[in-house]
Amino acid sequence: MESARQNHEIFVRRLQNEITEGSHQVRLEDLKDHHTCSLGHWYDSFGMKNFGALPEFVALSEPHREFHQTAKDLISAYSGGDQATTEKLLERVLALRDVIFQNLDALSAATQKSHQGPNL
Template sequence: MSADDDFRTRVGTFKEAHLRWVDRVRGIVAGREKVTEQEIVGHTECALGKWYYGGGERQLRNLAEFRAIDAPHQQFHHAVRATVGARNGGNLAGARAKAELVERISHEIVAALDQLARRVSATDAVGERRRTGAPISRAA
């Protein structure tokens, strides 16, 4: 497996995890699942956060596409916690509104991860061409 394949797999895992949380939030709002605010991990404690503030930051911090993930990711965790708090506090309307925010932010994170993956793939392709002496096209 190449480094590019490994990176794409990792990004896919992060996207799936955030989309699963959207489904969980729907279940929480509908009353099918009960979660406390304390059970919601912080943005530095989930798999994406651990990678982002660890190896990802060391390798990719200079890329705007990488930095674009940070704010929505923090907002996502805050919105999930707020949704749970509203639902557990009996504020169903507030929980629904926050759940919509969770979904919007999740789509933002997925789009940002896709942009980062494209950038890393293009950067890797250019680097490989430079290493091998192959022509560098404008598409890469």
């Protein structure tokens, strides 16, 4: 789970750098969705098979999907010069990141109670 957390944190920093510094390193067509990032791969395969019945696991799905969609919307708004929408969407990405991290922590705690690590 630490790997998923780090990957999403790095992604958020890249988004922030794109917005604040105009680094032009984040292209809309290169953004992954909630199925193709490392957490998504794990979620759709090993996670679903082993933890699909846990509410803590299920709780990850929607904020993770929304995180990736909002990131795409953010880059689109930024590329189109819509500063107000860009700022709102960046705030939303940060909030969703925090929700995902809280859900990962809850899942980790739930799996440790059952003595199964999440193997992520």
